[in-house]
Amino acid sequence: MTLALLSPSRLRLPRLGRIERYVLIQQLRSLGVALAVISALVMLIDFVEVSRGVGSDQDLSALRILGLVALKSPSVIVQLLPFVFLFGTLAAYIGLNRRSELVAMRAAGVSAWRFVLPAAGMALVLGVLTVTVLGPLASAGDGLWQRERARISGTAPGASSNDAIWLREGDDQRQMIIRAGRQDRANARLLDVTFFIYTTDAEGNRDFSERIDARSAALSAGRWRLTDAVGASIGQRAVTYSSLDLLSSLADEEAFERFARPQSTPFWSLPNQIQRIEDAGFASTAYRLRFQQLLVTPLVFAAMSILAAAFSLRLMRLGDLAKMSVAAVVLGFAFFFLNQFSSAMGSAEVVPPFVAAWLPPILTALAAFTLLFYTEDG
Template sequence: MTLALPSLTSLNPPRLGRIERYVLVQQLRSLGVALAVIGALVMLIDFVEVSRGVGSDQDLSALRILGLVALKSPSVIVQLLPFVFLFGTLAAYIGLNRRSELIAMRAAGVSAWRFVLPAAGMALVLGVLTVTVLGPLASAGDGLWQRERARISGAAPDASSNAAIWLREGDDQRQMIIRAGRQDRANARLLDVTFFIYTTDSTGNRDFSERIDAQSAALSAGRWRLTNAVGASIGQRAVTYSSLDLISSLADEEAFERFARPQSTPFWSLPNQIERIENAGFASTAYQLRFQQLLATPLVFAAMSILAAAFSLRLMRLGDLAKMSIAAVVLGFAFFFMNQFSSAMGSAEVVPPLVAAWLPPILTGLAAFTLLFYTEDG
């Protein structure tokens, strides 16, 4: 008995037909137009804002302001990309409907799923590309914008900053809270430093152990080098040290840099940033929420694409296409406000960041699929 081997053609993945490719091309064109319109509006608003804000403090040229806008606007545009997919997909299918091309497709027995699902798949791919490539570039630009704005307005720290610095570090056995009255960047030192040292017992309770005040502290090679320090433990006399070393888990540059905003932290750097913040003893909820929201971005794009398609499949001869389109826009804005509300709940730790980030896109996707099933299959 011989076994029949599958042919090479049967092993090939399914390919898009002409109809699917045509609809995808129309959708890509509409997405490009929607992105251009929204991007132009965002840059125009940012240009006016930067001109009135930073530009009013310093005499900046129009070219310089445009460069600052180019750093600031991409992060805002990336946040508005769900509306690009909503408006772009809606415009593409309404155009097909107006030209009676949808009527011809449906009359030929073509199911809406044949061109809606490939469009949603394309939205997923573009979402992954946005999260992994475009998003990090926009986050880097936002970080540069924040530093440039602070430098131009004079708020950036110079060689010697008078702003108090708080740090926290430690492990399961010991925790240190560090307060520095000033910092000397030129010599890489913290000045007027106080170390509050806590020990952790076997039950997990932390007890105050020692306080050390020092004239200066320099971080190098995993150690704090304290100069002219005075230490005192509970129930003991103060001890003076001309020089004292304390083991540290911080990197050398972390004594002087502050944690970047979640929006300014690239996607690939967020896991390490979350670990650093938690190791330092701070809450990383905002960064966890940002990371989960970025992971959910492809699903958001796909849900918006399906939602727009489901609302625009109604044939023009049946009427109410304008009302359906308005309803799609209203639902899109409803998703935006629901996402903002969910983010606020997650930031306040009312709900876990995982739930706050994934619940809005999942609900939107389910609503879009439900409407599409009703429209297509009754």
């Protein structure tokens, strides 16, 4: 009997009726229009910015600038997708209201939950696709844009850099802080290097052990090869080495690669990036915050969709189209500023990254559900 109840023929997902499918199609069309408008505005602004910045220095052609914009703009567009769902859903339901189609649906006894919840489910699915597919592509494009801008400006990663480089590595017994005045990537070396070596006792206390200055240091096969080095320990005379090897836990490329920005790191690479940064002894708060913000993206899309739908349903009863539309837009921007403020608090480690990322979307979703309950059920 139990097996019969659990058979595939009985376990069927609820099908969408004609009304739900019709509303979803109208919403998808409006989302497409909103996405096209926002994308055009972003690309136009980026085109002007790139033309005045990188383009003015190297006299790039319009086609070349357009290619750079195509790399730069997707990451900005992905960040603005919540507004696409807000404006697109609002436009879809306003259109249904103007054609009196929502009035007819409600007069026929159709509950608003029948077409609002499928729309929210669609927003969740699109959010998952954005995080897992579109987001990584946009992050890869942003990384290419950063490298192309550096190359065009004459500060390509392959050239020698005059910026000081700081690294940290070690284990439970020893910690090394490494400072290099310059890097020579062509020969895979750090130049004008100083190693500060600390030892860790059984209680976890770190004591300064030795300082080593070297003209250059090359990382290969788990060892630092120091050239023209001078080492000095506490209470001892300095010792000169023509060549000195130190064990290292860093991968060969980590001594020369700077960590990518959180926005340039794809979703699938963030966990490994966070681990690498923490192993190197740096703070990973910004990357943890970015990871949590990506995880909560589907909830943001669904909350914006429900919020816009709730205001559109009130239009039918109150008859004040302009007032309620402005209120929905104001609430959308309020969410944006709340999210930015919460992100700043999370980056400053005032609140944990999990709280900073999840609190604004949860509050927005609760507000949307509250308004929808009040509008639909009184």
